[in-house]
Amino acid sequence: MNKMKPHIPSPFKPSKLSIYAVLVSKVTAFLNNTLTVKQVKQVHALILVNGLNHLEPLIITQIVNTPSNHYRASIRYVRSVVNHSKYPNVAARTSFVKFLYQRGKFQETLSEYARMRELGLLPCTFTIVSAIKACTKLGNRVSGVMIHGHVHGYGLCGDVHVGSALVGFYSKFDDMETVKSVCDEISERNAATSVIKEFLDSGNLAMAERLFSDMGSKDIACWDSMVSWYTRRGNMEKAIAAFGPMPAKTSASWAAMISGYVDSGILEIARNFYDVMPEQNVTSCTKMINGYSKHGAVESAREIFDEMREKDHLLYNAMITCYAQNGRSKDALELFEEMLQPNVNIQPDRMTLSTIISVCAQWGNLNYGSWIHETLMKEMRMTMDYSLSTALIDLYTKCGRVDKAFEIFRGLENRDVDVYTTMILAYSRNRCKHDAIRLFEEMLEANICPNLVTFSGILTVLDHAGIVEESHHGHNNANLLCH
Structure with missing residues (x-):
């Protein structure tokens, strides 16, 4: 067997x-x-x-x-x-709730929060914070108070993130008694800083200033928050009043003061702050260059650029842009060449290349611009993005290579009104009337609303071609689309 x-x-x-x-x-x-x-x-x-x-x-x-x-x-x-x-998954639904809130879908945020509770899923801190902030945006006091009750049930009363969101919520309804109660519940050491930040984010400056004033020993982050708030809104009088008594001035507060004075157009005081700050950094230097560029003070910008020992591509970008914006194309190209030298060896990014390509377009330097496109970008393995594509379309258009411009245009996955307009203007300048009209019609079919520059380009083409009736028809179609 x-x-x-x-x-x-x-x-x-x-x-x-x-x-x-x-x-x-x-x-x-x-x-x-x-x-x-x-x-x-x-x-x-x-x-x-x-x-x-x-x-x-x-x-x-x-x-x-x-x-x-x-x-x-x-x-x-x-x-x-x-x-x-x-x-059902807590992490996935939490991500979805945050996603809805960030997209301004506040009512749907609350609905998804309620759905999580129905499914027996325990909402995490970020879910509850999103739900409370949605109530604040909607002015939905009933739901907000109800969620506050859930917070007690989940044992999150002392959580600084939840507490800060509740402070913002009750501040909207001027319920300062509950605000004080919530503040008392927050147990973390940096609670005051978070609450002040929440007041500032919700636009309640009076409460932020009141809490800041009443604090005995202030966390340095509180000082930074107040200084930054004032400078971002151009209130330099209050900014300097907060900056002056700071027991320890951080690099963030120095940068905020410089930025505030630059944005206010007071470059002399901004430069004074820049010169005396303990450690000058790329961020503040870049801000100063941008300020000088806006006011045409190119030599002052170059002076502080040269003073910085440690330079990166962001600093080079700022100075190259300064030259480009002030019509100094040759200086921009020379500085770009300096970046590429072995003794410097700072790799340009997409912003650098798009700026230089735009300079080439202004100067009519097709050879240099196409070398960047066809050689340098390939060597760097740099993929095309929107700013590079637009700059190259403009270059090839101004240099008479509409075929190359259209090739880049067709390679774009997402085309908006600006890129369509750039291409229509390209056809307009080169008297390719039929191509311009075809592209304008394609734009309308894609439900992309033309702007005034688009109309200027297409109407110029139609006017040159003597197609008055077609011009009127195109204008009416665009009006129907936009309204």
């Missing part, structure tokens, strides 16, 4: 379980990368087809963290995934 041999799985044929494990691993790893919305949807389809529904929370997190120009479509898609998911 033959004994039955035990079945040994072939090492060459993986089991379904191992294939499933590999697939889960691959999909999870893929979702941990930065993806486009289109790629996320493709992965989602793969998840559904293979029954990997437990990975759907990762899809939600990916979508809400993916930059997109189509927020309405993204919201609809994520809502659909959230509502049909068989695996």
Whole structure:
């Protein structure tokens, strides 16, 4: 009698379980990368087809963290995934609540918060903060007070983030008794700083100043918050009054004072602050260069640029832009060449290249601009972005290479009114009337509303061609679209 041999799985044929494990691993790893919305949807389809529904929370997190120009479509898609998911997940729903709040969908933020409670999911701090701030934006006192009750139930009364959000909420309704009660509940050492910041963010300067004044020993972050608030709003009188008594002046407060005086157009005082600050840094130096550039003081900008020992690409960008904005194209190109020298070796970024390409367009230097496009960018493995594309379209247009301009235009995934206008003007300057009209019609079909510059370009083309009736027709169509 033959004994039955035990079945040994072939090492060459993986089991379904191992294939499933590999697939889960691959999909999870893929979702941990930065993806486009289109790629996320493709992965989602793969998840559904293979029954990997437990990975759907990762899809939600990916979508809400993916930059997109189509927020309405993204919201609809994520809502659909959230509502049909068989695996409710706190992290995914928290991300969705924050996503809704950041997009200004305040009522939907509250609805999603309520849905989490219905599902028995414990909201985390950031969910509650988003819900409270949504109530503040909506002026919904009833819901805000109700959520405050939930805060007590969750044991988060002493949380500084939740407390700060509640301070902002009750301040909106001038309920200062409850504000004081919430402040007393906040247990963290930096609570006063957070509350002051919340008052400032909600526009309640009077309460922020009152709390700041009543504080005995002030945290240095409180001083920074007050100084920065005043300087951002151009109130330099109060800014210097807060800056002067600071027990220890931070680099942030020095930078805020310099920035405030530059933005107020008082460059002499800004320079005095810059000269006496303990440690000059790239941020403050860049701000000074930008201020001098705006007022045409190019030599003063170059002086402080040269004084900085440690320079980075941001500082070079500021000085190159200063030259470009003040018509000193040759100096801009020379400084760009300096960046590329082996003894300097500071790699330009997209902003540097787009500025230099714009300089080449102004100067009519096609050879240099196309060298950046076709050689330098490839050597640096730099991909095209909106600013580079627009600068190159402008360069090729002004130098008579409309074919190259259109090639770049067609390579853009997202085209807005500015890039369409740039291309229409390109055709207008080169008397390509039919191409300009075709592009204008394409723009209207894409529901992109023309601006005054677009109209100027297309009407010039039509006027030159003597197409009065078509000009009137195009203008009426655009009016219908925009209104």
